[in-house]
Amino acid sequence: MTENLNHDRWLADIRSRVGEVAASEASTRQRGGALLIDVREDSERATGTPDGALGLSRGFLELRIEQAEPDRQREILVLCGSGQRSLLAAEALQRMGYRRVSSVAGGMGAWKAAGLPVTAGVLDSDAAERYARQVLLPQVGEAGQAKLGAARVVVIGAGGLGAPVLLYLAAAGLGHITLIDDDRVERSNLHRQVIHADSRVGLGKAESSRMTLAALNPRVRVEVVTDRLRAGNVETLIRDHDVVIDGADNFATRYLLAAATRRIGIPMVYAAIERFTGQASVFDPRREDSPCYRCLFPEPPSAADAPNCSEAGVLGVLPGLVGMVQATEALKLLLGIGQPLVGRLLTYDALAMRFREFTLHRDPHCPGCGAEARFDGYADLERLCAATG
Template identity: 40%
Template sequence: MTDKQLERYARHIVLKDIGAVGQQKIMSAHILVVGAGGIGCPALQSLAAAGIGKITLFDDDIVSLSNLQRQILFTENDIGKFKVDVATQRLKQLNPDIEIVPIKKRLTAQHDRSILDDVDVVLDGCDNFATRLLINDLCIETKTPLVSAAIGQFQGQVGSFFGWQEAAPCYRCFVGDAFDAEDCDTCSDVGVLGAMCAMIANFAAMEVIRLITNFGESPMGKIHIIDGLKPAMRAMKLTKDPSCKSCSA
């Protein structure tokens, strides 16, 4: 590391569970983030500040006024611009050392496993089951750790999945064959607390860093559920579904 990097990341380096070796791992890591919304924006800020070497970002949406209550990378001057373009600019301003690869598309079944080439961890902050389950299957196929984060009203959840491993559940083990009904409530219908988005996003960013540096306890098979109304947090243990169509084979 350069003298400037040693100073920038000094608070990581003095952590005995991360240290210089862990920071080097962070700086060498490549992560893929799906969605630059309420989860993606705060998570991207924390990961860029941490020094993640390369971030590939999928999102096809543009900034709107209603985004600004929780998508904290954006300002009113960005309305009408593509989120990935604005995010790339802001993250590079935050940390010029990192590489950002913006992909101005929605991740769909047309994308194959090659999108995860050299990716160390996937952070999924999208807003629909179809994409989440697709990402889950790609991560199993490529043996890529998956951190999944979701938010609704005053609640949120974060889990890490390693479905290709024999005893490890995958995301489908958690939600089954969930689908997005046409009359399903959306964020615009029921609302979401902006501060909860940042809280869940930063929890997810911490889990990404955990997987890169291997600090603390293993997150395998755990879903962390945060209730902002009480407030309270609990961890729920998951088991592998022997009939899961994604990982049971």
């Protein structure tokens, strides 16, 4: 009894310093320019939040309010579930120097009872909890997370590069991942292809990857294609996707991808690794200033000049780092944030622990995208790569 009395007195003391407004009055002030902040947890807001409210959980309020609203003179209204957390949040904002702060009496319950407009939660409770730390980013938010959930990405290869790309895209909440790989897991893969396991040696890489991703995030739909990318299927397999991730280990596949992504108009996130070095870039045919893969490699090099991992060897951690660069670039493209690696080639030297960036201009004489470029069919590209050995 005494504890309840003390608690009530404590809340009354805060009310006297902070002040409360009715939900209907808060709505009127919001329309007049006040900022309404919903300080409930992400999982609570998933069921709905006041129209136009900024979602900022109570535990992160002091850390993020200055970024969200640097003007300490703007009127701020704070809402929670029942009106108690919002009092504490409003008091905290006052201590930070925000002068015009009030708590919404009765919280979300009072808001709904007054029949005021509510926006349905973009994310369900599972997604709100699963992606909570990512949704906190202003550049992502619930709308951005919903974009990721609606996105379709195709990953070519579940090897050294594909493994980290697949893991991180699935963890980030991609809605649909198409994985194309016709190879099988070998024990020599395991030091770098961390999506597989020793117990799956001999199993198809695509199916092994699907099993891992299902355990990591069952919300993501993973479609596996146990076939090799060829002239006859390249457009069919990559069409209707938002981004193509190049995790291939051969030039024939890359030249097919370069041509197909350019013809269809899908950005291609490129990377390659060898021994202790790696490189990455983005080729985006939707942009007039973007070079294409053949601006970088006009003609396929010989096998002697560009050996694969089984011939030259590779440091196991190297594809993990470069693959995460690819995953990052894919997320940026899907969210429309940051500056993608278009027109830039990022290189990494693991021995020196050094990144370098080179400008990659669009080549007016490029056989893939230049003024005189001609397309004689995907089969012609296959023959071109085969001729180099």
